[in-house]
Amino acid sequence: MSNIFTEQPWIADTGPIAPGLSGAEIALNSRRSALKVLLSVVSIFFMLMIVAYGGRMLYQDWQPTPQISLLWANTGLLLLSSLCLQAALIWARADNVHWVRGALVGAGVLTVLFLAGQLVAWQQLTSMVLGDFSNPSVGFFFMITGIHGLHMAGGMIALVRAISRAFGQSDVRAMEHNVSNCALYWHYLLGVWLVVFGLLFTGNNFEILLRICGFI
Amino acid sequence: MEHIAHDETSFVRPAEVGEMELYHAKTWLGKYVFSQDAKTIAIQYAATAIAIGMVALVLSWFMRLQLAWPNTFTFIDPAYYLQAVTMHGMIMVVYLLTALFLGGFGNYLIPLMVGARDMVFPWLNMISFWVYFTAVLLLAASFFVGGGSTGAGWTLYPPQAILPGTPGSEAGILLMLASLAVFIIGFTMGGLNYVVTILQARTRGMTLMRMPLTVWGIFVATVLALFAFPALFVSAIMMSLDVLLGTSFFMPAIMTMGSEAEHVGGNPLLFQHLFWFFGHPEVYIVALPAFGIVSDLISIHARKNIFGYRMMVWAIVIIGALSFVVWAHHMYVSGMNPYFGFFFATTTLIIAVPTALKVYNWVLTLWQGNIHLTIPMLFSIAFLLFFINGGMTGLFLGNATVSMPLSDTLFVVAHFHMVMAVAPVMVVCGAIYHWYPKITGRWYHEGMARFHFWVTFVGSYLVFLPMHYLGIMGVPRRYFEITGTTFLPDSAQNVNASITIAALVVGVAQIVFLYNLIVSAFNGKKAPGNPWNATSLEWQTETTPPGHGNFGKELPCVYRWAYDYSVPGVEDDFIPQNVPPRNAQAEGAQ
Numbered sequence: 111m112s113n114i115f116t117e118q119p120w121i122a123d124t125g126p127i128a129p130g131l132s133g134a135e136i137a138l139n140s141r142r143s144a145l146k147v148l149l150s151v152v153s154i155f156f157m158l159m160i161v162a163y164g165g166r167m168l169y170q171d172w173q174p175t176p177q178i179s180l181l182w183a184n185t186g187l188l189l190l191s192s193l194c195l196q197a198a199l200i201w202a203r204a205d206n207v208h209w210v211r212g213a214l215v216g217a218g219v220l221t222v223l224f225l226a227g228q229l230v231a232w233q234q235l236t237s238m239v240l241g242d243f244s245n246p247s248v249g250f251f252f253m254i255t256g257i258h259g260l261h262m263a264g265g266m267i268a269l270v271r272a273i274s275r276a277f278g279q280s281d282v283r284a285m286e287h288n289v290s291n292c293a294l295y296w297h298y299l300l301g302v303w304l305v306v307f308g309l310l311f312t313g314n315n316f317e318i319l320l321r322i323c324g325f326i
Numbered sequence: 327m328e329h330i331a332h333d334e335t336s337f338v339r340p341a342e343v344g345e346m347e348l349y350h351a352k353t354w355l356g357k358y359v360f361s362q363d364a365k366t367i368a369i370q371y372a373a374t375a376i377a378i379g380m381v382a383l384v385l386s387w388f389m390r391l392q393l394a395w396p397n398t399f400t401f402i403d404p405a406y407y408l409q410a411v412t413m414h415g416m417i418m419v420v421y422l423l424t425a426l427f428l429g430g431f432g433n434y435l436i437p438l439m440v441g442a443r444d445m446v447f448p449w450l451n452m453i454s455f456w457v458y459f460t461a462v463l464l465l466a467a468s469f470f471v472g473g474g475s476t477g478a479g480w481t482l483y484p485p486q487a488i489l490p491g492t493p494g495s496e497a498g499i500l501l502m503l504a505s506l507a508v509f510i511i512g513f514t515m516g517g518l519n520y521v522v523t524i525l526q527a528r529t530r531g532m533t534l535m536r537m538p539l540t541v542w543g544i545f546v547a548t549v550l551a552l553f554a555f556p557a558l559f560v561s562a563i564m565m566s567l568d569v570l571l572g573t574s575f576f577m578p579a580i581m582t583m584g585s586e587a588e589h590v591g592g593n594p595l596l597f598q599h600l601f602w603f604f605g606h607p608e609v610y611i612v613a614l615p616a617f618g619i620v621s622d623l624i625s626i627h628a629r630k631n632i633f634g635y636r637m638m639v640w641a642i643v644i645i646g647a648l649s650f651v652v653w654a655h656h657m658y659v660s661g662m663n664p665y666f667g668f669f670f671a672t673t674t675l676i677i678a679v680p681t682a683l684k685v686y687n688w689v690l691t692l693w694q695g696n697i698h699l700t701i702p703m704l705f706s707i708a709f710l711l712f713f714i715n716g717g718m719t720g721l722f723l724g725n726a727t728v729s730m731p732l733s734d735t736l737f738v739v740a741h742f743h744m745v746m747a748v749a750p751v752m753v754v755c756g757a758i759y760h761w762y763p764k765i766t767g768r769w770y771h772e773g774m775a776r777f778h779f780w781v782t783f784v785g786s787y788l789v790f791l792p793m794h795y796l797g798i799m800g801v802p803r804r805y806f807e808i809t810g811t812t813f814l815p816d817s818a819q820n821v822n823a824s825i826t827i828a829a830l831v832v833g834v835a836q837i838v839f840l841y842n843l844i845v846s847a848f849n850g851k852k853a854p855g856n857p858w859n860a861t862s863l864e865w866q867t868e869t870t871p872p873g874h875g876n877f878g879k880e881l882p883c884v885y886r887w888a889y890d891y892s893v894p895g896v897e898d899d900f901i902p903q904n905v906p907p908r909n910a911q912a913e914g915a916q
């Protein structure tokens with residue numbers, strides 16, 4: 111079969127149209143594809159913020175963000191919510207509707223707790239710096255956690271829809287697509303959070319970040 | 327002549343999946359306002375983009391009036407001038423050209439050209455337009471708030487952009503940043519649609535390498551935009567936080583108006599890097615759809631297959647990829663490590679290779695073609711003449727050492743207007759004239775169109791060619807007035823005045839253009855379904871304008887590329903993409 115490297119499009123078809131070009135591509139889940147494209151865009155978005163953070167760390171007047179231990183607990187909550195969605199996906203594939211519903215609700219509750227925990231962390235940091243946001247690392251903290259939180263909140267819209275559909279129907283196959291997309295999104299945002307949390311907010315991981323950014 | 331017989335029934339396998347379910351609007355609002363039909367959305371995008379673009383055109387007149395006859399027009403003070411410069415630039419680049427090429431042409435042409443009923447996510451597509459419309463309203467609102475719109479220049483460099491003393495440093499800059507953020511959200515929705523539709527909703531037989539170059543250009547530009555706009559989004563958020571919360575992402579410790587600002591330790595250069603990481607791909611977000619469209623226009627109106635199709639596709643892809651590693655050539659005067667400058671100068675000049683290949687291929691397509699000097703062809707040739715000129719001066723500015731003295735002069739203004747303003751606008755005009763009979767089912771007034779072409783073409787050259795000379799003389803850009811300088815001869819002022827006269831005339835010609843488009847849509851002569859004898863699928867629709875769902879009961883099946891023009895041995899000088907070889911053969915093909 112020809113591909114974009116070898117195809118000679120100026121030659122008209124002289125045989126049956128290849129299966130790959132006869133509708134099979136349309137059968138792919140377009141929502142899944144759109145989600146993957148979206149996650150690529152979001153990756154660039156977070157990458158730019160991390161690179162900007164790393165670039166700013168190079169300056170001698172850099173003052174790291176004060177430590178907030180609550181973030182460890184919040185990380186645990188996000189990890190659990192992601193695990194719940196993975197479990198929901200496994201149970202959906204095993205036709206276990208009851209457990210799918212439970213796992214989806216569990217993921218939703220844990221995510222709400224995560225977001226609430228992040229807000230508490232914001233309050234803690236605000237009081238630690240006495241409301242002075244001029245330290246760039248503090249500004250980055252609010253921005254990166256805020257944008258990550260907004261992405262989680264946006265994901266909640268899809269999760270709530272998946273939950274309502276799971277309770278409104280008993281066809282597991284039909285709900286599998288939704289659960290699968292939610293799981294992918296949650297795992298991805300968990301990954302982003304682990305990178306962001308690990309690199310930026312668990313002490314002053316100056317060297318690791320600079321190495322990753324290619325500055326040293 | 328070789329004969330290959332085909333049985334059409336074995337030639338086309340049945341579709342493996344059912345067609346997408348179309349949403350059918352039940353109300354007038356649903357059909358014309360909150361429409362989910364990509365064609366209607368395209369027209370909404372185009373109308374909004376052109377409307378706000380006309381505002382930007384008027385702003386350019388104000389700038390030119392001041393430069394030609396300084397201090398004659400009392401309503402143009404220095405602050406107003408800078409606001410006009412800023413808003414003109416941002417509107418034209420983002421809100422007109424990006425929206426028009428991707429939202430306008432993308433929405434209209436992608437589903438039709440790849441043989442799809444509609445975009446894969448029609449509802450999201452509709453939302454995308456309304457988010458864009460909101461962004462335009464936010465931007466327009468900044469004209470009316472206290473302090474007016476921002477006057478920081480379209481690059482919005484901090485710290486100047488948000489410091490007191492800069493026009494619009496209060497609400498104006500915030501509205502601009504909010505508008506950009508909203509625009510990007512809207513675009514991302516649209517962009518997902520364009521990419522997934524092209525990748526997954528092509529009709530049977532429409533391989534990627536059989537797609538018309540228009541679709542390739544829009545596709546790669548969309549990918550660029552999806553990956554480049556986040557940088558602008560991040561910088562808009564960071565600058566907004568600097569203004570609203572007193573963070574110091576970009577704002578260094580600084581004295582302003584005699585007192586110390588609350589910021590400490592921000593890095594203005596960080597903004598420049600982020601801005602240009604978006605800003606340079608943005609040039610190609612505008613240029614690549616233009617490259618694609620003009621390839622199709624040239625091929626159709628020269629009745630010849632595009633020269634080097636595969637090379638054209640890969641050139642688009644390579645230009646797109648390279649556009650992400652050249653951004654710092656906009657920052658030579660900001661100061662950088664010389665090795666850094668060397669790297670960016672090298673990558674910048676490397677981009678000239680695939681770009682030049684494209685130019686050669688356009689010229690070689692014209693070579694010995696059966697050139698029809700239709701309006702779209704005239705605009706295509708004009709595009710070449712502007713693009714080659716602007717591209718050549720790009721070689722000057724890509725070199726760090728040559729760029730330094732020319733930076734911040736009118737030479738730069740002349741260069742980028744030639745290469746990424748007027749050249750793509752030529753394609754926009756050519757494309758509108760080309761697809762107008764399909765979109766409206768009617769012909770435009772040929773005389774008015776020719777008037778529009780000649781005045782725009784000659785007038786734009788009269789505006790931007792002399793500007794190079796002014797730039798080389800050292801006339802700075804963004805200055806309210808240049809009188810009283812010793813290094814400029816009086817003739818510089820005369821040139822400035824002549825440029826302004828040309829700009830005003832070109833502007834008036836655009837009014838004739840719009841008048842022609844609007845009036846002809848109702849009163850124009852009826853146009854046939856395929857007036858240009860073109861091969862691509864949008865010209866093969868059952869009805870003109872295409873109805874909801876684009877094609878008839880059956881989606882077309884594609885057997886060939888979109889460039890079968892003047893095929894030897896075929897009676898007609900074109901073979902549509904959906905004509906099987908057997909049928910073409912009956913007419914003498916192969």
